[in-house]
Amino acid sequence: xxxxxxxxxxxxxxxxxxxxxxxxxxxxxxxxxxxxxxxxxxxxxxxxxxxxxxxxxxxxxxxxxxxxxxxxxxxxxxxxxxxxxxxxxxxxxxxxxxxxxxxxxxxxxxxxxxxxxxxxxxxxxxxxxxxxxxxxxxxxxxxxxxxxxxxxxxxxxxxxxxxxxxxxxxxxxxxxxxxxxxxxxxxxxxxxxxxxxxxxxxxxxxxxxxxxxxxxxxxxxxxxxxxxxxxxxxxxxxxxxxxxxxxxxxxxxxxxxxxxxxxxxxxxxxxxxxxxxxxxxxxxxxxxxxxxxxxxxxxxxxxxxxxxxxxxxxxxxxxxxxxxxxxxxxxxxxxxxxxxxxxxxxxxxxxxxxxxxxxxxxxxxxxxxxxxxxxxxxx
Amino acid sequence: xxxxxxxxxxxxxxxxxxxxxxxxxxxxxxxxxxxxxxxxxxxxxxxxxxxxxxxxxxxxxxxxxxxxxxxxxxxxxxxxxxxxxxxxxxxxxxxxxxxxxxxxxxxxxxxxxxxxxxxxxxxxxxxxxxxxxxxxxxxxxxxxxxxxxxxxxxxxxxxxxxxxxxxxxxxxxxxxxxxxxxxxxxxxxx
Numbered sequence: 001x002x003x004x005x006x007x008x009x010x011x012x013x014x015x016x017x018x019x020x021x022x023x024x025x026x027x028x029x030x031x032x033x034x035x036x037x038x039x040x041x042x043x044x045x046x047x048x049x050x051x052x053x054x055x056x057x058x059x060x061x062x063x064x065x066x067x068x069x070x071x072x073x074x075x076x077x078x079x080x081x082x083x084x085x086x087x088x089x090x091x092x093x094x095x096x097x098x099x100x101x102x103x104x105x106x107x108x109x110x111x112x113x114x115x116x117x118x119x120x121x122x123x124x125x126x127x128x129x130x131x132x133x134x135x136x137x138x139x140x141x142x143x144x145x146x147x148x149x150x151x152x153x154x155x156x157x158x159x160x161x162x163x164x165x166x167x168x169x170x171x172x173x174x175x176x177x178x179x180x181x182x183x184x185x186x187x188x189x190x191x192x193x194x195x196x197x198x199x200x201x202x203x204x205x206x207x208x209x210x211x212x213x214x215x216x217x218x219x220x221x222x223x224x225x226x227x228x229x230x231x232x233x234x235x236x237x238x239x240x241x242x243x244x245x246x247x248x249x250x251x252x253x254x255x256x257x258x259x260x261x262x263x264x265x266x267x268x269x270x271x272x273x274x275x276x277x278x279x280x281x282x283x284x285x286x287x288x289x290x291x292x293x294x295x296x297x298x299x300x301x302x303x304x305x306x307x308x309x310x311x312x313x314x315x316x317x318x319x320x321x322x323x324x325x326x327x328x329x330x331x332x333x334x335x336x337x338x339x340x341x342x343x344x345x346x347x348x349x350x351x352x353x354x355x356x357x358x359x360x361x362x363x364x365x366x367x368x369x370x371x372x373x374x375x376x377x378x379x
Numbered sequence: 380x381x382x383x384x385x386x387x388x389x390x391x392x393x394x395x396x397x398x399x400x401x402x403x404x405x406x407x408x409x410x411x412x413x414x415x416x417x418x419x420x421x422x423x424x425x426x427x428x429x430x431x432x433x434x435x436x437x438x439x440x441x442x443x444x445x446x447x448x449x450x451x452x453x454x455x456x457x458x459x460x461x462x463x464x465x466x467x468x469x470x471x472x473x474x475x476x477x478x479x480x481x482x483x484x485x486x487x488x489x490x491x492x493x494x495x496x497x498x499x500x501x502x503x504x505x506x507x508x509x510x511x512x513x514x515x516x517x518x519x520x521x522x523x524x525x526x527x528x529x530x531x532x533x534x535x536x537x538x539x540x541x542x543x544x545x546x547x548x549x550x551x552x553x554x555x556x557x558x559x560x561x562x563x564x565x566x567x568x569x
Contacts (some may be wrong), residue, residue, distance in 0.1 A: 051540035224514030310402035
């Protein structure tokens with residue numbers, strides 16, 4: 001973090017103007033800072049500068065017990081805390097060699113897919129706002145709020161859910177889940193339809209998104225892209241299918257793939273993924289209903305978690321991409337080292353290449369479409 | 380053929396594998412630090428291995444890995460005075476303190492491999508993987524930031540998360556969790 005951007009980066013040419021965007025700016029998603037060198041309105045060079053939300057999460061984990069770290073994982077991606085919780089729990093379970101009961105896995109799938117829908121809704125809604133389309137935001141945010149109602153009524157928190165425990169989940173789905181879900185599902189579909197009608201074939205929307213910050217599949221793989229942004233580039237990769245976890249191999253769903261890797265493709269991929277998530281929840285809930293009501297929700301784990309010495313990496317497909325946790329244990333009650341592999345960390349480092357030659361306004365669209373969350377970026 | 384045998388087959392004859400370990404199905408190969416670029420080229424370009432995706436790079440500090448938890452805590456409370464009376468417990472050459480771990484992924488076969496490099500305190504420099512995978516750009520900067528390990532050949536090696544004149548490397552195990560400033564406890568010469 002340079003105190004004075006102009007002193008260290010050699011932006012000295014007379015023709016160029018250096019603009020400092022962020023870290024506290026309405027169009028920045030969290031505390032991001034980008035030092036841009038512009039020629040008129042065209043970006044010649046952009047240099048992201050991160051760390052304004054660094055809270056030392058990895059260091060913090062080393063002095064907490066395994067269960068105490070779960071609430072910390074909420075604070076990584078506050079748009080979808082549940083996949084973060086589950087990813088961490090899966091890593092510790094893998095280290096301990098614990099098999100999670102099927103019913104708990106289904107509850108995890110249902111909740112994670114709800115979180116995926118909510119995350120994509122925020123992403124697309126904000127992308128619209130950043131490009132000047134305010135209406136879809138309301139359609140989507142109202143439905144997101146309904147999803148948060150379900151979370152809230154499941155465990156009392158809207159955003160920081162602290163969902164699940166190591167070895168399973170702490171609570172069963174409430175009795176009237178089906179009722180709420182049947183009510184929510186058509187509303188989400190309707191909101192998505194309205195959004196699609198307003199945006200997809202909208203001339204202004206197309207002009208602002210098609211071809212903007214396009215990225216080739218080769219570059220994306222080299223840069224470590226994962227998730228919707230990689231799929232938008234035309235690479236069919238989804239950990240839910242490629243490395244199935246949590247019974248995802250039992251569900252039938254499509255993985256949408258884009259072609260150009262531009263903002264429009266990222267938007268379309270996310271729109272289709274929401275529909276697929278709805279299908280997954282239906283299938284998961286059907287399986288869930290077939291389970292006996294007294295089926296176990298927790299595997300047999302000790303009260304004080306002391307995994308055997310070792311180190312594992314476990315990843316899942318979070319709404320943003322591959323979210324992985326590396327946990328190293330030395331046999332004590334505290335993790336020896338926790339490393340978080342946040343998906344948007346890898347994508348944000350490619351920003352200079354993504355926005356080179358674009359307009360300043362398109363930089364904002366690019367950041368929104370990558371769905372950069374400062375919480376997991378800086379950790 | 381399973382992954383472990385394949386890795387040994389291609390890397391073993393040239394002496395590029397120091398040790399292979401497996402933990403709950405996660406295979407990790409420790410390789411010599413000076414050969415890291417050769418190893419990565421081999422892992423990526425050999426069709427039978429085909430690790431074409433770098434998922435993550437991070438550092439680990441193995442200070443006091445096998446000691447009970449209480450001791451280092453006591454030491455920090457007493458401050459610098461206690462440092463001198465550290466028991467000469469370890470006999471023989473202790474393994475290098477730091478590790479840099481590379482998480483590789485083969486997209487075709489969905490296989491994962493951890494490649495590890497051990498970094499000793501007196502030789503804190505590793506070759507950068509930036510020429511092979513640009514994904515290693517920020518992770519390597521973060522390791523430099525958090526552990527002080529330098530990456531040779533990295534185009535822009537400066538601190539990533541902490542500010543530029545931050546005096547210490549916070550993810551090192553001897554970085555105190557509380558206190559009025561780490562400068563009083565730690566003096567790093569870089």
